[in-house]
Amino acid sequence: MPAGDIDSVICWHAKTPEHVRKLVWASDPGWMWVYVETPLIRACIYSKKGYCVDTNGGMLVRQRSGWFSSSRVAYFLQKHDESEFQNIGSTYRRSKDVFRERIARYIDDDPELAERIRRSNAYRDKTILMLRDYDPTKY
Template identity: 25%
Template sequence: MKRLYPANFFRLSRIFTVLCLAVCFYMTADTKKIYPALYGSVYLNSGDSIIADGNLCVGLQKKKKELRIISDAYTGNNRIIRTIEPETVDSLIVWSKTAPDHPHKFRFIKEYGWCFEAEHSPYISVCCYAPKGYRCGGNGGLWMYGKCKMLVIKDGKIYEFGQPDKRVDKKMLTQLESLVADDPALSIYISKAKGRRDKILRSLVNYNPEKL
């Protein structure tokens, strides 16, 4: 019997159908953007706060972008119901829905943008700025993108210490010693410190000049 169609006609037809469905799905998804969002608490300079949990979430922003309060996150009905100017935010705490016991604190530093606050004390803060943004995983872990910069803030002045995964060098240790010179115990620890910069910088949370 003579073939009415080429031998691979039905296989090509199935491939074409799958491609058409994929294009339709992409066009549908593109018309309704899904905004990445997390549970969180926004603390404003005015003293007010916004709790984003349950039906509400907060978008974790990068650089100097406005914060977004999102309703019905990760559904086709998700929508931005409020935007907040970053300069009006005192601090932001976010966490993954599946790991509420692993919160992460952010603050807006006008010279850089949204920064992860790794450590904070009454005397000093240690932050990390990721220019390409942040992501919080389902296990609660925090991912930072781009060439990150470690920052130390003391008495309103910002000191920059480069990428967190680089090893400390003598120049950096000397600068750190001068910053904590009025805490002899910490100064001695810093002078002998070795390893990654983020590890050494996080030890500054122990800085306490009042011990003198």
């Protein structure tokens, strides 16, 4: 069965079945782990080298297979009414203005949250978690 015919893959570790993880397919870049999902927006993490579920239920992103070989790991966003994903940058480093601005521009239909993200100084993963509050229907 072609990957594009699969809606999503749900996985968990046998020791922690209460921690369910979801993977979705996009033609570009491929299989992605759903990091945040609401009815209005979804944020995913793509890792070129793949993923695995840890015994504590957490999702591990494979990053290295040797000393000098690191994987491309990036965040992708998708609004509920769009078919394509938007690449907003690497998962590494502290949130810099460019990263926050990319997110804010993408969610400019929720100006309050966009401004909160612009003013934020959180690490990238915490900035992405702010998308749980995304709601353009307020305006």
